[in-house]
Amino acid sequence: MSEIADRYDPTRVEPRWYAVWEERGYFHADAASPKKPYCIVIPPPNITGSLHLGHALNNTLQDILIRYKRMDGYNALWMPGTDHAGIATQYVVERQLEKEGKTKEDLGREAFVARVWKWKEESGGTIIRQLKRLGASCDWARERFTMDAGLSAAVREVFVRLWEEGLIYQGDYIVNWCPRCQTVLSDLEVEREEQDAEFVYIKYGPLTLGTVRPETKLGDTAVAVHPKDRRYRKYVGKTLEVPSVEGTITLRVVADEAVDPKFGTGVIKVTPGHDPTDFEIGRRHNLPVRSVIGFDGRMTELAGKYAGLDRFETRKRIVEDMKALGLIDRIEPYRHSVGVCYRCKTVVEPLVSKQWYVRTRPLAEPAIKAVRSGRIKIIPRAWNKTYFHWMENIRDWAISRQLWWGHRIPVWYCDRDGSMHVSRTDLTACPQCGGALRQDTDVLDTWFSSGLWPFSTLGWPEDTPELKVFYPTSVLSTGFDILFFWVARMVMLGLKFMGDVPFRHVYIHALIRDAEGQKMSKSKGNVVDPLHVMDKYGTDAFRFTLAALAAQGRDIRLAEERIEGYRNFANKIWNAARLVLTNLDGYDPALARRGTPSVADRWIRSRLTETTAQVRQGLDAYRFNDAASAIYQFLWHEYCDWYLEIAKRSLYQPESPAARAVTQRTLVEVLEATLRLLHPFMPFISEDLWQRLLPNGAAADPSTRSIMIAPFPKASRKGRDPEAERLMAPVLDVVSAIRTIRSESRISPAVELAATVRPASPEVAAALESSAGIIGALARAALTVAPDGARPAGSAMAATPSGDVFVRLEGVVDFDAERQRLRKEVEKARKEIAFLEARLGRPEFVERAPAEVVERERTRLAEQRETERKLAASLAALG
């Protein structure tokens, strides 16, 4: 305590505490605890991930909630873990192999998967270490991984049960295929990218139609027009002999609603094998599927002379060939969006293949009801609509992925008798004929396992105490970008397998953008690295910034100045504590308890109570910014700016040892409670300072060994002291008024002024009399309270709610500045009077507005008239 630096240095404080907390087991939640449960499951970060701002924001908010609830007496569990992130992880390891000049096929499936596990063991923990750096108070003893044994068992159980209920099926469908990743992608995994293209008008016999994908012409099995399109009605049902690049082909003409008669020529080519719309048209009209592009992105044997050629190369070649044959009508430039793989940005190829699906309709209905009935509350509510829209239009979920890394589909095929077996356990021989089995080579979509996260992490399908205690969890916090990917699926699967919602609240936080409002992305190079921010400004400042910016329903633009501001705030807290700590010499709590608290002591405690209420309200409503700014405002602008300045008097020039002790007690106790309020936001500095305060304050009770497990302050009614607030207001008014006059009249801060106050009431007079010393110190003015006194000659004047303040100017200044100031004040008062007179002059207002509003306006008008009169008199007196 003796050597406490005059600047807060996070690097000397932050590394110390996390290990202490973790070692003492404060993060651990015991299922056997009698306390009320509160549980958050972390959105499991990808093992390939490293902490980005989105993580930092989301996990800071979760940590604030969990620390708040833990301190507030809940059995608070923050369940951590990571996601195996199928495609992303496989991609990373493939890239590694590539550098070694190898492919995954060189290794073979088993060795490749082993290699990924090895990578996971070595590098997969990065994000966890970074979360710890952020201060995340997760129950690490419970850390799970979506591919560990327990969760894999849960995945199998869910798959088998869905299969048994007919909710999983296998089907030939057109899917989004990534030729690079060699796997199917769900609709959600396909991103849209604007691209320039050529819109090629091709002659199809008597018809002409436009396409941006001429290469798929080879897979055409029909042309289609709109049923009501008179222009083409005569062709519908006919078969056309069409000259093409490979001789003449035969195409049916079908009529289908999917065709937009106003777009292009109103005719489309139908390629069921390579276009989702065409696939549907093909189903409706029984058209054959002709797959001319293979899974490798090259043309198949069916493409004839183009076989083996890359799909984009074929596009160019076929256009040239058709030009040569005179089959091209015209080519127009065209801009459209193409689907690309979210992972590698390769253009996705729609292909027909056999995939596994989950039938989602039966699952979606209860999930819709859960939100509609309020059993799940989405915050902010605006997201309900998005949720409903998606759920009501949900499509079956393609769950198979042609990857090696992931949960392998628990289906075995017997080649001998052709049977198929879905099993919870690995099968080695056919249960029917004993023949050899092959397991399905596909793995499950990563979201299949993370969709079970809220209950699989708690031990399901075992019947564990954790499940009983912590399910349903309390809140899920996440960005809206994975509302469908993840949240919707957790709701569906939680309701299905647990019979209850997975969480009661879904808090959807804003998206962080850079200072220019751009989405941050590696390719744009505008990524702010949270680790760098923490190094530069400290973790606490960073966390507080995120909380302060976390207003609902908005994007967040992160500007560095803001972080700097909260770094300064941390420094302010540090120095406030330093002032307190260095003035505790001889502090005698017993003596303090016998003394009488001053109005200022009572006032600051009352303000603390109000602040506590605001912080609690803010956190309970997920209004993190409100909670943060309440603490900021109180600590800086009430505790530091006013109370500490007042306290200095009795510290430095004590009237009595008892008065000094009372002040010391208030200083310590208010700071101590404020640190507890602050702790969820700034865990490190709050702990460090709290520990320094301890020897003088708290007892040796085990619950006081760390702020982390100390109780969160309560805003009790008896903590409020309206009388103290009323008595303090005149002091603040008068000090501010004198300071304003000093500054505006350009009087040096060094000059001791003589101030006279004509108080607005006897109560104010008494309050000022008893606080004259404080006012004298804070305003550097000798105060006279003169209830009926005349305005002292040659003085500046300021009107306040508590009374009129006069400062003698003679000998300290020329009067010009004061005249100018008074004129401005008079002007302001007159404008206000005019406005109020107009309002009160309207009968409708007086008749219709609530009585208290009218009364308030009348009072204001009277006050303003009085003020104006006094100011004018003061101005006149100045000559």
Add this chain to the structure above:
RNA sequence: GGACGAUUAGCUCAGUCGGCAGAGCACCGGCCUCACAUGCCGGGGGUCACUGGUUCAAGUCCAGUAUCGUCCACCA
């Protein structure tokens, strides 16, 4: 093509029940006052995007317009 959101001080943004327009930063003036110059004191700065409507009263509610942004969608 639909849906949603935004538009408030120079900048970034709060503003919950319709009732005196706010914060931080920036700016201007004054202070190195024995916690902190990462500080202290004081100050200026607003047609709440626009048009209309409802209301005694609108930043707030309703309708429309403009601009920006996001999400969804099978326009080849």
